[in-house]
Amino acid sequence: MLRFIIRRVIVIVPMLFIIVSLTWVLVRLAPGNFYSGEKKLAPAVEKNLREKYGLDKPWYVQYGKVLKNIGRFDFGNSLKYEGQSVNQILLRGLPVSATLGITAYLIALLVGIIMGTLAALKPNSWLDYASMTLAMLGISIPNFVLGPLLVLLFSLTLFWFPPALWNGFPSKSLVLPALTLSAIYIAYIARLTRSGMLEVMGSDYIRTARAKGLSERQVVTRHALRGGLLPVVSFSGPALAFLITGTVVVERVFALPGLGNYFINACFNRDEPLIIGIVAFIAISVLVFNLLVDISYAFIDPRIRY
Amino acid sequence: MEQNPQKDDRGQIDSADLHIGPEYAVAERDVAELLTGRVVSGSSLWRDAWRRLLKNKLAVFGMVVVILVVLGSLIGPTVIQRTTGYAYDAIPKDASLLKSFPPFRGPDGRFSFAHPMGTDSAGRDILARVLSGGQISLMVALIATLVSLIIGVSYGAIAGYAGGRLDELMMRIVDVLYSLPYVIIVIVLLALLPAKTPTAQLAQLFFALGAVSWLTMARIVRGQIMSLKNQEFVLAARATGVSTPKIIFRHLVPNALGPVIVYATLTIPTVMLSEAFLSFLGLGVRSPRVSWGSLAAEGAQNLAVYPWQLIFPGLTMALMLFSLNFVGDGLRDALDPQARRD
Numbered sequence: 001m002l003r004f005i006i007r008r009v010i011v012i013v014p015m016l017f018i019i020v021s022l023t024w025v026l027v028r029l030a031p032g033n034f035y036s037g038e039k040k041l042a043p044a045v046e047k048n049l050r051e052k053y054g055l056d057k058p059w060y061v062q063y064g065k066v067l068k069n070i071g072r073f074d075f076g077n078s079l080k081y082e083g084q085s086v087n088q089i090l091l092r093g094l095p096v097s098a099t100l101g102i103t104a105y106l107i108a109l110l111v112g113i114i115m116g117t118l119a120a121l122k123p124n125s126w127l128d129y130a131s132m133t134l135a136m137l138g139i140s141i142p143n144f145v146l147g148p149l150l151v152l153l154f155s156l157t158l159f160w161f162p163p164a165l166w167n168g169f170p171s172k173s174l175v176l177p178a179l180t181l182s183a184i185y186i187a188y189i190a191r192l193t194r195s196g197m198l199e200v201m202g203s204d205y206i207r208t209a210r211a212k213g214l215s216e217r218q219v220v221t222r223h224a225l226r227g228g229l230l231p232v233v234s235f236s237g238p239a240l241a242f243l244i245t246g247t248v249v250v251e252r253v254f255a256l257p258g259l260g261n262y263f264i265n266a267c268f269n270r271d272e273p274l275i276i277g278i279v280a281f282i283a284i285s286v287l288v289f290n291l292l293v294d295i296s297y298a299f300i301d302p303r304i305r306y
Numbered sequence: 307m308e309q310n311p312q313k314d315d316r317g318q319i320d321s322a323d324l325h326i327g328p329e330y331a332v333a334e335r336d337v338a339e340l341l342t343g344r345v346v347s348g349s350s351l352w353r354d355a356w357r358r359l360l361k362n363k364l365a366v367f368g369m370v371v372v373i374l375v376v377l378g379s380l381i382g383p384t385v386i387q388r389t390t391g392y393a394y395d396a397i398p399k400d401a402s403l404l405k406s407f408p409p410f411r412g413p414d415g416r417f418s419f420a421h422p423m424g425t426d427s428a429g430r431d432i433l434a435r436v437l438s439g440g441q442i443s444l445m446v447a448l449i450a451t452l453v454s455l456i457i458g459v460s461y462g463a464i465a466g467y468a469g470g471r472l473d474e475l476m477m478r479i480v481d482v483l484y485s486l487p488y489v490i491i492v493i494v495l496l497a498l499l500p501a502k503t504p505t506a507q508l509a510q511l512f513f514a515l516g517a518v519s520w521l522t523m524a525r526i527v528r529g530q531i532m533s534l535k536n537q538e539f540v541l542a543a544r545a546t547g548v549s550t551p552k553i554i555f556r557h558l559v560p561n562a563l564g565p566v567i568v569y570a571t572l573t574i575p576t577v578m579l580s581e582a583f584l585s586f587l588g589l590g591v592r593s594p595r596v597s598w599g600s601l602a603a604e605g606a607q608n609l610a611v612y613p614w615q616l617i618f619p620g621l622t623m624a625l626m627l628f629s630l631n632f633v634g635d636g637l638r639d640a641l642d643p644q645a646r647r648d
Binding site for chain 2 (some may be wrong): 023137279
């Protein structure tokens with residue numbers, strides 16, 4: 001187990017290196033730069049600014065600096081937001097995105113597992129068909145359509161929730177974004193739970209549990225769910241990557257000051273340190289999270305050994 | 307079961323088109339004869355699957371909707387232009403028409419069939435825009451899926467057939483790529499390298515989307531090839547001196563087609579969604595071309611006043627994705643050997 005963890009941690013470093021290098025090369029290869037925007041600066045001013053940010057140095061010096069900075073977890077200063085370090089911006093955007101993502105994922109786990117379990121306990125009943133059709137709808141309606149539709153209904157018609165506002169957790173302003181983001185995960189988790197539970201419910205150890213006289217509730221909650229939820233756990237790894245994509249859209253739709261919004265703006269502004277900083281940060285979180293998911297398998301399913 | 311000669315014809319065409327090796331069909335029939343003790347009439351894998359698919363009501367509903375939307379997108383814009391004169395990008399010359407009319411309302415505010423989905427803020431017919439947006443969305447989805455199919459099938463087949471060290475290395479690479487937040491890299495790519503022309507932009511989209519969606523396909527194909535490569539027909543091919551590439555692509559890959567087709571069907575809606583997502587962020591299809599994603603992006607901005615600008619493109623796309631997913635699920639149930647038990 002320990003050897004497995006060490007091996008996986010060692011793999012993270014070259015992967016991070018590849019992602020950051022790829023992003024850096026893309027930023028560099030792209031025609032134009034931060035200073036070639038609409039507002040032309042006086043040549044002397046631009047020269048001074050370039051010197052300040054080290055953009056006048058040869059490429060290998062700059063590349064080396066980027067790598068060194070990431071090693072120290074310090075991504076330098078943003079070009080667009082003058083006087084602010086990338087770290088400050090990350091610290092400002094992260095709580096918004098994390099609150100949104102975690103709330104949405106918890107909603108999805110709760111609703112999805114309940115929906116999937118109910119469907120699996122009575123396969124081919126109306127309950128099963130209803131929840132699976134609902135799940136298919138969740139997969140099919142894109143979040144950038146669902147979000148505005150929810151706004152139209154709950155903000156602009158019923159006036160229950162604000163359309164674009166951020167008051168943190170818990171607040172009314174979180175309801176619509178979190179619902180929008182969670183829809184597709186509710187759907188995925190419900191489908192995964194259903195198929196996982198259906199498989200487990202027919203297995204020998206459930207028959208044993210029933211044979212020893214456990215109540216149906218105990219069979220389901222103590223025995224079946226533990227095995228039936230394994231697919232849901234393995235989904236949590238890729239789910240983080242999807243959640244990050246999702247938050248980009250939802251933050252855009254609801255105009256929330258999260259990482260996703262900063263990232264898109266940084267790409268459009270060619271704010272090189274901010275782009276690389278956010279990409280590196282996302283990559284690190286995804287890699288570390290995947291490792292945690294793999295480790296957690298061993299605790300949930302005692303049959304898995306590394 | 308009722309016999310429909312047309313269906314049987316289709317079944318035969320299917321299996322012929324898909325280069326099903328005779329080895330497979332013969333082996334299956336032999337086993338069936340051994341087990342049941344009677345001669346089984348030649349019912350191919352594909353014809354069986356097709357029959358099962360037709361029994362699945364949701365999948366049939368999905369297929370009908372998909373065919374309708376595809377036909378509508380292909381001929382709809384031309385038909386509308388011929389009959390009413392509204393092209394998807396035609397801005398009316400009369401200045402009083404340069405605004406967004408609700409569905410089924412004429413300029414005088416009374417009921418009219420001129421614009422069943424209303425018009426957008428520049429007075430363009432939304433129905434025509436949704437249908438020609440469908441052309442682009444479908445084209446991007448199909449070509450990007452094809453790109454991912456080509457990469458994924460070749461990669462998976464080579465890894466599966468080679469086995470050993472090479473297989474280990476190739477699959478480790480897939481594992482590594484799996485855990486990358488690739489959408490982030492696609493966003494950087496499309497935002498920083500904007501194409502010069504709308505056509506180049508589309509080509510960039512095909513490759514960006516295709517290049518990131520082949521991973522699961524590679525895994526599926528590898529698994530299939532590994533289970534097939536030790537069968538007698540491969541040995542026979544090798545014994546008669548067939549070259550390795552030919553064994554892989556003429557003998558092994560055609561026999562792994564079932565799961566490949568299922569997964570490709572499920573890739574189409576995923577890619578379509580990714581294209582819409584990128585277009586929504588302003589990174590995908592650009593004006594004057596439209597796709598469902600870019601139309602939804604436009605509509606979302608005018609949501610409070612002109613909700614129909616979002617509702618029609620959004621619901622059309624949702625209906626299409628819904629149907630494609632049902633077709634994919636239906637195909638999986640029809641082709642999955644485990645589901646065949648019942």
